Amino acid sequence: MKPVRLIFHLDMNSFFASVEIAHDKTLKGKPVAIAGNPKERKGIIVTSSYEARAKGVKTTMPIWQAKKLCPALIILPANRERIRLASQRMFAILASYTPLVQQVSVDEGYLDLTHYLGQIHPVKLAGQIQARIAEELDLPCSIGIAPNKFLAKMASDMKKPNGITVLRKRDIPKKLWPLSISEMHGIGKRTIEKWRRLGILTIGDLAKADPLLVKQKFGERGLVLLDRSNGHDDRPVDPDAYEEFKSVGHSTTLRADTRNEQIIFQTLAELAAKVQKRLKQKGVMARGVQLTIRYHDWKMVTRSQKVLNPIREQADILQQASSLFKKAWTQEPVRLLGISTYDLIEQQYAYKQLDLFSYEKDQKEEQLLETINDIKAKFGDHAVQKGWHQNRGTQK
Structure with a gap:
């Protein structure tokens, strides 16, 4: 018989918006939204307070549409430093209850609290954690209580905001x-x-x-x-x-030292495809790309750059890596190439600062890429190939 476990899943409610409301108390009770580009009417809503949601404001909705539904909507940019600090303080509180805390993203995580069984009722313990986060950080959260991670995650979604939900195996049907x-x-x-x-x-x-x-x-x-x-x-x-998932990368040693640009860019394309596949498997996107070059004399250089919007597709990774290569290459023969992506974020938290038209275009591209990935999954990675067009520096 498997031992009984007590697992919590804690999910901060409207985290980006809640952080701004905690910072500026005059925003309490008002409809607040965080947008990728709040100065542009075509920017996209990232998250919103529950007061805004009650008016129909939703994630990925264009600002103009959100303002039409809720004229009093207060739109702010995401403050990365405030979000980082609030996340850090929240996880420090969780770590004071157990060393077994698994961060899933900036605003959610799992806790193994099995050692509390028999000492305190799980709902009472969850209430203490929830109250402490509210008191010390002025932030709301929901907690799911279950014997495993999946059920705890499902439970935390069942009652928001400020919910505490128990989901036992006998409750499943x-x-x-x-x-x-x-x-x-x-x-x-x-x-x-x-x-x-x-x-x-x-x-x-x-x-x-x-x-x-x-x-x-x-x-x-x-x-x-x-x-x-x-x-x-x-x-x-x-x-x-x-x-473990702060970076995902691949490197390869070339068959022979080379200055041949066609071989070099084709190799970068293949590396980008492998990185894209692993990012998708992990359900994450990247906010930075690093290129590694090792020359014939074993001298190694690395170059990196952050991107404005999180990326995952092969073409986007390749574009960044190729740009870095063109800037860094000394024309000496290349022995090894590597592409790494870093500053990873779960796909559901990755937002793009798009106008409405490029957002629609992005949706169509996602549908095409999904079809291509389905074909590759069924017939192998070589069933569909993208070719590198050297003169244009793009893929066709």
Whole structure:
């Protein structure tokens, strides 16, 4: 028999907006939104307070549309330093309860509090943590309580803001299974229709689905999700997990030292494709790209640059790496090339400062890339190839 665990998932509510409201008390009770580019009417809403949400303001909504729904909406830019400091202080509070804290993003994390079992009721403990964060940081949060990470994550989403929800395995048929498949943690927005086409409309449908069919359509990942829908999740709360994913990269030693630009740029394209694949597998995007060059004489140089908006696609990574290469290359023969991405952020927290037209274009590109990735998953990475066009410095 597996030992009983007590796992909390803590999720800060409207974090970016709440940080600004805590900083400026005059904003309390008012509709507040954080936007990628608040000075532009075509900027995109990143997050909003619950007062703004009550008026229909939603994430990714253009500013002009949000203002139409809520004329009194106060729009502010994200203050990265305030957000970083608030996150740091919040996780310091969590660490005072247990060393087993796994940061998932800037505003959410898991806690393994198993050693408290028998000492204090879990709901009372959650209430103490929630009250302390509110008192010391003036920030709201929701907490999910469960025997594993998946159920705790699902529980924390069930009651916002300032919710505390318990989700035990015996509660699954009543609380979890009736939920739409779109509400299940781990299922991406772009795959929801694929699940629905199989007749899997709710989490309960997935829990009772044929494993062979799920594996055929979604591979091993599908079987993991099927297990989760039945409440099975043995993953430990790992304090080091967040640190492990601060960078994702690949490097390769060339077959021979070369000055051939076609070989060099084709190699960079292949490296960018590998990095993109790993970023997608981890569900993260990058806010920085680093290029490594090792020359024939073993001299090594690195160059890096931050990007305005988080990136993950091969073309974007390649564009940054190629730009760095052109600036850094001394025309000496190259022996090794490497591309790393850093300052990673979970996809759901990565926002782009887009105007409405490029946002729509981005959606179409995402649909195309999803189709390409489906083909590669079924027939292999070489089923679809992008070619490097040397003269234009772009892909075709």
